[in-house]
Amino acid sequence: MAEFTLDCLGEACPVPLMRTEKKMAELSVGDVLVVSIDHSCAMKNVPEWARKQGHNVEIEEIDDGEWEVVIEKTK
């Protein structure tokens, strides 16, 4: 049940999604990954990908144009 963070601030599509996919593969079931994003299209495709994989996803708007996507690995 560890928590990991991934800093994707300043990175444009599709880098945040590619890095999230890679990082999620390293996690064990039940772990949580917090991805920091400031690119609005990554804020769409990262949660979309994670939900399609069946993970639990929550999005928090931290500041103007800055989000934290919290992904809990379910399988």
Place this chain on the structure above:
Amino acid sequence: MNAFWLKITSNRFYKRLLKEPFTYVTGAVLLAVFAIAHLAVFSKGWGVTSAFADWGAWMYKLVGGNVDNWAYFSSEKAQKTLSGGFMNDGGSIRNLGIILGAFLATLFASEFKLKKIKSKKQIVAAALGGLLMGYGARLANGCNIGALFTSISSLSLSGWIFWLFLFGGAFIGSKLLAKYFM
């Protein structure tokens, strides 16, 4: 005052119209309507990058350069656009509108942010990518708008050929991205 803004930003119409992206269908319908309007106003299809070449020529003139003898600018039409200046060039005004509109959209959605540059690699990649895109757009006589969107909607075969090579370029680009940016 803060409560007022919180109330506005949680309003469903604000969210639907200004905060959340339009659906693909809404976007496609709007693009079709505006493309028709563009054709009606300018009597030619929508393109973006040709005006950028003129911007480059004007900037080059500012520092004392002369493009009159360049093959690209030698046609009468190109010369007329260049001598007419920025304010008389519909394409330039339209591009300015695209930039301003994109800026306003981020402001309305309250998503404006000055982003930090993460590494020197990003600077090199952005400069190199921009130059290649500009160069390619001039060789292909258009970008994904002029050579793809407008061509295909005018039933031109060239648009589909552009599309094939666009895929090839995107494939190579994403391989390079994975190799140097991951």
